[in-house]
Amino acid sequence: MSRPACALWVSALLFLSGDGLASPFQPGTEPPAPEPPESNLIEDLEVPPQFDGAMPRGELVPHHYPAQRAAKVVEHYLNTRYGSPYRRVHLHQVHKAGLEDLGQAGNKYHLEISLKEVVSNTDLGPCSAEVLFSGEQDQRAPQVQCSCEGLKKLDTKAEEEALFQKLNSSDSLLSGSNIPDSYGHVAPEMKPMWKLGAAAASFVMLNESNEGTLYNMAQVANFTQLETENDQLRFKYHILLHEMITQEILHWKLLATWSPAGGVSVSQTELQPKCHHCETASAIEIPEATPSPTSAS
Amino acid sequence: MVTPGVLVLLLTLLRAHSFTARVLTELRNYDYTKYHPLPEIMTWMQQMETENPEILSTTVYGRSYENRDIQFLKIGLNPHEDKKAIWMDCGIHAREWISPAFCQYFVKEILRTYKTDTKVEHMLKNLDLYVTPVLNLDGYTYTWKDNTTRLWRKNRSPGTGCNCTGTDLNRNFDAFWGSTGSSSDCCEEIYHGTEAKSEAETRAVVDFVGPRSKDFLCFLSIHSYSQMILVPYAHPNIKAPNYDELMEVANDAAKAIKAVHGMDYIVGSSVDLLYPAGGTSIGWARFMGIPYSFTFELRDKGEHGFVLPEDQIQPTCEEAYEGVRAILTYVHDKTFYSAAASLTATLWTTLLASWLTNATLL
Numbered sequence: 001m002s003r004p005a006c007a008l009w010v011s012a013l014l015f016l017s018g019d020g021l022a023s024p025f026q027p028g029t030e031p032p033a034p035e036p037p038e039s040n041l042i043e044d045l046e047v048p049p050q051f052d053g054a055m056p057r058g059e060l061v062p063h064h065y066p067a068q069r070a071a072k073v074v075e076h077y078l079n080t081r082y083g084s085p086y087r088r089v090h091l092h093q094v095h096k097a098g099l100e101d102l103g104q105a106g107n108k109y110h111l112e113i114s115l116k117e118v119v120s121n122t123d124l125g126p127c128s129a130e131v132l133f134s135g136e137q138d139q140r141a142p143q144v145q146c147s148c149e150g151l152k153k154l155d156t157k158a159e160e161e162a163l164f165q166k167l168n169s170s171d172s173l174l175s176g177s178n179i180p181d182s183y184g185h186v187a188p189e190m191k192p193m194w195k196l197g198a199a200a201a202s203f204v205m206l207n208e209s210n211e212g213t214l215y216n217m218a219q220v221a222n223f224t225q226l227e228t229e230n231d232q233l234r235f236k237y238h239i240l241l242h243e244m245i246t247q248e249i250l251h252w253k254l255l256a257t258w259s260p261a262g263g264v265s266v267s268q269t270e271l272q273p274k275c276h277h278c279e280t281a282s283a284i285e286i287p288e289a290t291p292s293p294t295s296a297s
Numbered sequence: 298m299v300t301p302g303v304l305v306l307l308l309t310l311l312r313a314h315s316f317t318a319r320v321l322t323e324l325r326n327y328d329y330t331k332y333h334p335l336p337e338i339m340t341w342m343q344q345m346e347t348e349n350p351e352i353l354s355t356t357v358y359g360r361s362y363e364n365r366d367i368q369f370l371k372i373g374l375n376p377h378e379d380k381k382a383i384w385m386d387c388g389i390h391a392r393e394w395i396s397p398a399f400c401q402y403f404v405k406e407i408l409r410t411y412k413t414d415t416k417v418e419h420m421l422k423n424l425d426l427y428v429t430p431v432l433n434l435d436g437y438t439y440t441w442k443d444n445t446t447r448l449w450r451k452n453r454s455p456g457t458g459c460n461c462t463g464t465d466l467n468r469n470f471d472a473f474w475g476s477t478g479s480s481s482d483c484c485e486e487i488y489h490g491t492e493a494k495s496e497a498e499t500r501a502v503v504d505f506v507g508p509r510s511k512d513f514l515c516f517l518s519i520h521s522y523s524q525m526i527l528v529p530y531a532h533p534n535i536k537a538p539n540y541d542e543l544m545e546v547a548n549d550a551a552k553a554i555k556a557v558h559g560m561d562y563i564v565g566s567s568v569d570l571l572y573p574a575g576g577t578s579i580g581w582a583r584f585m586g587i588p589y590s591f592t593f594e595l596r597d598k599g600e601h602g603f604v605l606p607e608d609q610i611q612p613t614c615e616e617a618y619e620g621v622r623a624i625l626t627y628v629h630d631k632t633f634y635s636a637a638a639s640l641t642a643t644l645w646t647t648l649l650a651s652w653l654t655n656a657t658l659l
Contacts, residue, residue, distance in 0.1 A: 063563040065570055072599075090600055091560065103520060180441075182447045182468055183332055184606030216599030242449065242602055244523075245572045247465075247486035249448045272482070 045165070060097040060109075067097030069214050070109035074129040076206040077144035079113070083199025083264055085163055086156040087190030092116045095126065106134040107211065117154055118196060124150030133211050141207045149219070153184040160260035163192055167233055168227065177222035193235075194220055196264065200256035201239045214244035221251070234259040238272075248274075301452040303438050329402050330611045332394050334441045335365075337338035341401065342370060342465075349408055360503020361469040362454040368503045369546055370404055373425035379595075381632060383625060384506055385517040389466050389578065391436030391449045391497075392603040393521040394514070395613055400430040400519065402614035403621065415458035420629045432498055433466055448487050452498055457478040457491050460499065464490040467518070468574060469499040470581035473532045478574035487659070489576050506586065516582035516629045517621065521536065522602050523571070524562045526550055526620065529583035531567035531574035535585050540566075542585060546627050547591060553623040557616040560596065567592070589628050593617060 040176045062066045075091045082089060086143065088289035109131040115124040119213060127148035134140045179194045180186045186194050193215035197220040205215040221238040234257050258264045327341055346355045351379035352372055359367035373380065375385065387400035407426065411417045431437050435453035439446050452464030461484035468479035475481065480487060495499050506513060528543040538542060547564040554562050567574055574580075579590040596605055596613045607612065 060568070063565065063570065065572065068570075088600075090598070101544050132492070162325045180601060180604045180606065182444065182604060184604040187607075216602050219604060242448075242599075245448060249486075266547050 004038060006011055007180045019283070039202055058098045058100060060099055062094040062097050064100045065214075066099065066107065066147060066211065067094050067111065069209075070097070070110055070133075071113050071129075071133045072214055073128075073142050073206065073209045074111065074113060075210060076143055076202045076272070077142075078146060078148070079199050079202035080206055080264070082151055082154070083195070083202055084156060084160055084260070085199075086119050086159045088195045088198055089151075089152060089296050090116050090118050091123070092123075100263060102132075102135075103137045105136070106132055106138070115148065115150065117150075119156075120154070121192075122150070122154065124154075126147060137245050139295075142209055144206075147266075157260065164233065164258075164260050168228055173225040173227075175222070175224040176220070179220040179223075193223060195241055196235070196256065196258060197223060197237050198235055199258075200235075200265040200266050201241060201252070203264075204239075204252050204254065204269050205241060208241075208268075216242050216244070218242040226255075229257075233263060234258045250274075301386050312637055322339060324381065327401075329398070329405055329614070331403070331607055332398060332610070335431060335434060335438050338397065338401065339366075339368075340428065342368060343409070344366075344450050345370060345404060345638040351421070352411065353404075353407070359492060360435045360497060360499050362452060365438075367429070367432065367434060367498060369427045369429045369505075371427055372404065372407055372421065374463050376419045376425075380513060381423065381612065382423050382427055382513050382626070383515040384427050384507070384513055384582070385519065385621070386432045386502065386578070387519045388429075388431035388437050389433050389518060390520060391433050391440045391451070392447065393595075394440070394603070395610065396519045397431045398610050399595065399614050399617050400428050400608075404428055404430075406618055416626070420625060421530045423633050424625075424628045424629060429502075432502070432614050434498075435465070435655060447519050447659075451488065452494060452496055456483035461488075464488055464496050465577055466496055466498050467520075468576040469494065470503070470576045472577065472580035472584045473530070473535075473575035475574035476532060477570050478531065480606040481577055487574075493576065503581070505594045506582070506587075510582075510585040510587055513582075513587045514632055515591075515624065516587045517624070518592045519617075520592055521595040521605065522599065524560060524598055525570055525592075525594040526562055526564045526592065527567050527570065527579070527592040528564070529566065529577075529590050530580050531572075532580065532651060533568050534574050536566075539588060543589065543591070543649045545585075546624055547629065549606055550591075550620040550623040554616045557619050560616055562594075564621070581605065589624065593620065 062068075071091050071094045074087060078089045089095050092114045094111060094113050098110040100108040100110065102108055103258060111129045111131065113129060114126050116122065117124055125148075127146060127150065129146040129148075132143040134142070159240045161167070164206060174193070176193055179190050198217050198247050200219040205217070209215060218240040221240055223235050223237045226236060228235040234255065236253070237256055238251065238253050242248075243250060243253060251274075253268075253272060255268040256264060265291050310372055327344070333341070342355050346353055352373050352374060353530070355368050357366040357368050361367055381409045384398065390396070407417060407421075411421055433452050436449055436451060439449050439453055447464070451465050453462055455462055455578070459482075462484075465479065465487045466659075467488040468474075470485050471493035475489050479489035490496055494503055506516070526547040527538065528537065528547055544564060551562045551564050554560060563570060567577070571577040577592070579592050582590040595611060595617055603610075607639060
C-alpha cells in the first residue's frame with residue numbers, strides 16, 4: 001500500500017478512535033420539549049399505581065408511593081392496637097408489595113414489611129399485612145389485617161403501671177404543650193405523653209387515610225389531663241398532623257382515654273378549621289363542645 | 298465624684314466590650330449541632346468570609362419579599378473565566394430547619410478539609426461551589442417567631458386577591474408550572490403563586506443561575522423530611538434524558554449515606570416516590586440543561602418530621618455530606634477526567650496525522 005493511502009487509513013482510524021475516547025458527557029443538551037400539561041386539577045395526584053413492565057401483574061415496587069402509603073396505614077393501625085405511652089411502632093421498610101383490584105370493593109394491598117418499636121428501639125422483624133381501601137362509594141376507613149410476631153415480645157407492663165399509678169394518684173392534673181418543641185426536644189417527663197398523643201393521633205390518621213394520603217403526627221400542640229373515670233386516665237389532646245401529599249398541617253382535637261389493661265381509645269375527634277388570619281394560638285381557641293359519652297370513631 | 302453621664306458612658310462601653318467579646322467567642326465556637334436563627338446565620342456567613350478570604354466570598358443575589366438579602370457563599374480555588382460550578386440551596390421550605398443546618402455544616406467541612414484532603418482541593422480548583430444557606434429568609438424568620446409559626450412552609454408574600462399569605466417556592470419555578478401537584482388556592486401549602494417566577498426568591502435563583510446555566514454542572518436542593526434522593530422530573534409524562542445515569546449516581550450517593558450511620562435513603566423521581574409536582578427548582582434546573590440535579594430529603598421518616606431533635610443534626614449532616622460528596626465526585630471526575638482523556642486523544646491524533654502527512658511529503 002502506498003504511503004499516502006496508508007497515512008489516510010491511519011488518520012481515519014485515529015480520528016474515529018479519538019472520537020470514541022471523547023467524553024460522552026454533553027453539557028447543555030436540552031431534553032425533548034414537554035407535552036402540554038394535561039390538567040391543572042389536584043385530583044391528578046391520585047395516579048393509579050404504575051406497573052413496571054418487568055414485574056409480574058399486580059406486583060408493586062416496594063419503595064414507590066402506592067406501597068409506601070399502604071404500609072403507613074399498617075403503622076397507624078398497629079399503633080391504635082398496641083400504642084401506649086411506652087410503645088410506638090414505626091414502619092422501617094417495605095420488602096414486597098402487591099395490589100389486588102377488587103373492582104367496586106376497592107383496592108387490596110398485600111404487604112411484607114418490617115417495623116421498629118421506637119421507644120425501646122426494638123427491631124420487630126418481618127410482618128405481613130393486608131390493607132383494603134374501599135371503593136369510591138364507600139367512605140370507610142381502610143381495613144387492615146396484620147400478623148407480626150415481633151409485637152408479642154414487647155413488654156412494657158412495668159413502666160405503664162408505674163405511670164398509671166403516678167398520674168392517677170397525683171394531686172394535680174398534668175398538662176403540657178409543644179411536644180416536641182421547635183428544636184425537636186422533648187422533656188423526659190413529657191416523652192410518655194408524647195407517645196400517648198401519637199397513639200391517639202393514630203386513630204385519626206387511620207380513619208383519614210386513603211390511597212392519596214400519607215400522614216405523620218407533626219406535634220402535640222397541647223394536652224390536659226382530665227379527671228379519671230372508670231379506672232381510665234383521660235386527656236384532652238390538640239394534635240397537629242402533617243399530610244405529605246398536600247403538605248398541610250391539620251389541627252385535630254380529641255379525647256383520649258388510657259389504662260395499661262385497656263390500651264388507648266379515642267373519642268370526640270374534631271378537625272379544627274384552618275385559621276388563615278390568626279397569628280397566635282389563643283386566637284384559634286374554639287369553645288369546647290360539652291363532653292358526651294360517644295364511642296371512639 | 299463621677300457624674301451620672303460618665304457612669305452611663307463607662308457602663309455602656311464596658312457592656313459593649315463584653316458583648317463584642319462574647320459575640321466573637323460565640324462565633325469562633327459556632328455550634329453546628331444547634332439550630333440558629335437567621336441573624337446568627339448571617340453573622341456566621343460574614344465570619345466565614347472574613348476568616349477564609351482566599352477561598353470564600355459572599356454575594357447578595359436578590360432580595361426577599363420582606364427585603365432581606367438573599368446570599369450565597371462562593372467557595373473555590375484558582376478563580377478563572379467560565380469556571381464550572383455546583384449550586385446548592387438550603388431552606389427553600391421554612392420549616393425544614395435541618396436543611397440550613399446542613400448547608401452550614403457542609404461549608405464548615407469543606408473549609409476544614411480542603412487543605413489536607415487533596416481530592417477536595419483538586420475539585421475546588423476545577424469547580425466553584427455556590428451555597429445558599431437560607432433561600433426562604435422570610436419564611437425561616439417566621440418559623441422562629443413563636444410556637445404557632447414553627448410549621449410554616451411557604452414564603453411570606455401576601456396573596457393577590459386572596460386572604461392568605463405565602464407561595465410555595467418549590468412550585469413557583471418555570472418548569473411545568475401549575476401543571477400538577479400544586480395548587481391555585483393561595484391558602485394552601487403547595488400554592489404555586491400567581492404565575493411562574495412570581496416570587497422574588499424564585500427570581501433571584503433564576504436570574505443568577507439561568508444566564509450561567511451552561512457553567513453549572515450540578516444543582517442540589519436540600520429539604521426534609523423522608524430520607525430520599527429525588528431525581529427530576531416530578532412530572533408524570535416526562536423523563537430526563539439521562540434518567541438512568543441520574544438514578545445510578547443517586548443510588549451510589551444513597552450507598553455512601555448508608556455507610557455512615559446505616560440510614561436508608563430511597564432513590565427515585567418524585568412522581569414515583571412521593572407525588573407529582575410542577576414548578577420545582579430541580580425540574581427547572583434540569584430543563585435548563587444542568588445535567589445533574591437532585592433533591593435531598595433528609596431525616597427522618599416521620600417520627601419527629603420537621604422538628605428533628607438537635608442531637609440528630611450532627612449524624613444527619615455527616616451522612617448527607619457523604620451523599621453530596623459522592624455526587625460531586627462523580628460529576629467532577631466525569632467532567633474533568635473525561636475531558637482530559639478526550640483532549641489527550643485529540644492531541645495524539647493531531648500529532649500522528651501531521652507526522653504521517655510530513656512523512657508522505659518527504
